[in-house]
Amino acid sequence: MxxxxxxxxxxxxxxxxxxxxxxxxxxxxxxxxxxxxxxxxxxxxxxxxxxxxxxxxxxxxxxxxxxxxxxxxxxxxxxxxxxxxxxxxxxxxxxxxxxxxxxxxxxxxxxxxxxxxxxxxxxxxxxxxxxxxxxxxxxxxxxxxxxxxxxxxxxxxxxxxxxxxxPVKIPGIFESSPPSKKTSDDYVVGLLPTQLGICPNGATLYENLQTVINAVKSQIPHATFILRPYMAELSHPTVKALCEELSAYDWITIDKAGTSSTVFYTQCDTVITDASTGGVSFMLNTCKLPIYYVPFTEESNLTVDAWLKQMDTLLPIARSSNELKDMASGFSLLAREDSYYIYNKFYQAQYSDxxxxxxxxxxxxxxxxxxxxxxxxxxxxxxxxxxxxx
Known part of the structure; x- marks a missing residue:
């Protein structure tokens, strides 16, 4: 054998x-x-x-x-x-x-x-x-x-x-939009930064957290947030200090080490990320939509440009705080059928056959x-x- x-x-x-x-x-x-x-x-x-x-x-x-x-x-x-x-x-x-x-x-x-x-x-x-x-x-x-x-x-x-x-870790395609298990008026936004050093300078979620949170809060004042740092960086001095600072706000929760990503996804109405593939994993697991915040930076980048071209009509991508405000507002009003349409279009483009x-x-x-x-x-x-x- x-x-x-x-x-x-x-x-x-x-x-x-x-x-x-x-x-x-x-x-x-x-x-x-x-x-x-x-x-x-x-x-x-x-x-x-x-x-x-x-x-x-x-x-x-x-x-x-x-x-x-x-x-x-x-x-x-x-x-x-x-x-x-x-x-x-x-x-x-x-x-x-x-x-x-x-x-x-x-x-x-x-x-x-x-x-x-x-x-x-x-x-x-x-x-x-x-x-x-x-x-x-x-x-x-x-x-x-x-x-x-x-x-x-x-x-x-x-x-x-x-x-x-x-996908290696994701269940099969949803045949229709699953029923929502939410029963309250809560609106939970997951914040999902990717590993430090992945994004171009100025484009990490950590660098843009204030912009992102303010953009969402301006449209959805009752929104609460769950920050899920990249697991290997929980002890990083910058990440640690940021988590301590954000913990002072009762409407921001820091996800605990060891919590499975699946549990995190089920708690969120949307997830905002800079580059993490977890944004797509959230959509594939829940049929809800992520927002990729990829702000304009001074330096042109081959990989970022190629990715933006790939995802242009497939993923919700905000390039500025104003675009993020519009998406946050739109997402809070989005019907399940509309979310499913975007999910299914992405799934077919990336995984069919x-x-x-x-x-x-x-x-x-x-x-x-x-x-x-x-x-x-x-x-x-x-x-x-x-x-x-x-």
Whole structure:
């Protein structure tokens, strides 16, 4: 029986990122000898991981990852690709269910370029990953000084196949707008900043919280807020100070560490985010609409511009406080049917006809780059090689 190693290694990832492994494990455990690996970086003990996965877990360190040879490794962590021997076939499960308006013009190809296959849970994510890998490898070829790197055990100039699938962690499509469980006149706005360093300068939700809160309050005076900081940054001095400051207001709640995102989503009428894929996850889980606040900044950015073009008619995006005011006011009056129309349009554009991730994992293990789900691969020159479908 062939071995398949499933690695959980996201720093302070907790259960949120561990859950990305569940579809892979559940689809492969009957046919392959699955070995689940957990490192201390995740913040979870072996026992906690076993409880979530209902499967035996091996607690390991970097030396074990580096010792693997000629194996299939499926990881929820991109950085771990640098630790793998070149003989392994590495599959990285990218996070989120849509692309992000990130400032990184390579769309994190500095990390993902070490993988043989990248699972992307949307068409927009697939396109941004592909464009980022292309740009990164072309620059790597041109800038020879970038090639001096003794930390990685494998080359980041390998053939890499992005693969678009249905969302890894999200339930199926709503056939109609679900009935509202709200019985009061409360209006709860979730504030969902993404990880520090993701957004261009001046565009993070932390930098714009006063603008965002004032814009909503000017239209919906009775609105209350739940701030959900990025889980790995709760102890960051800036975030910590901000949370303490906001706690003084009785209409602002700071989400507790360890609260599942699903619970957070059910509490909110809308979610405002800067770049977090959690905004889309909120919509996919509840059929309610998020607002992406992506203010104009002085610097032009390739990835942000590409994302804005992708999402132009698909997601509610505010580029200024006035646009945010209009959206906040409109959202509070929106009928469930209108929300469903926007949700369904987004779902069809991003996910229609995409395969289940469970099917893709099995096919990738058996056929690797020749899998029927690999439409293309990107070579060391950044060139796209399309798979012959005949």
């Amino acid at each position: 062939k071995n398949v190693y499933l690695l959980s290694n996201v720093a302070d990832g907790g259960k949120t990122y561990l859950e990305y492994l569940i579809p892979a494990l559940n689809s492969l455990r009957q046919k392959y000898n699955c070995v689940v690996l957990n490192t201390d970086r995740t913040g979870l003990s072996r026992e906690e991981v076993e409880a979530v996965l209902d499967f035996p877990v091996k607690q390991i360190g970097n030396d074990f990852i580096a010792s693997l040879k000629s194996q299939v490794v499926i990881s929820n962590d991109a950085y771990a690709g640098r630790l793998l021997d070149h003989s392994n076939f590495g599959i990285f499960i990218s996070h989120g269910n849509v692309g992000m308006p990130a400032k990184d013009k390579y769309y994190y190809a500095e990390l993902t370029s070490y993988w043989d296959a990248i699972i992307s849970s949307s068409r927009s994510g697939f396109d941004l990953i592909t464009a980022g890998l292309q740009a990164y490898r072309r620059d790597r070829k041109a800038l020879k000084t970038m090639l001096i790197d003794g930390l990685a055990l494998r080359s980041d100039m390998r053939n890499t196949s992005p693969v678009a699938t249905l 995409l395969p289940l991730p469970q099917e893709v994992f099995h096919d990738l293990i058996e056929y690797r780059h020749e899998s029927k789900y690999c439409p293309l691969s990107i070579d060391s020159f950044g060139d796209i090689n399309e798979r012959d479908k005949h």
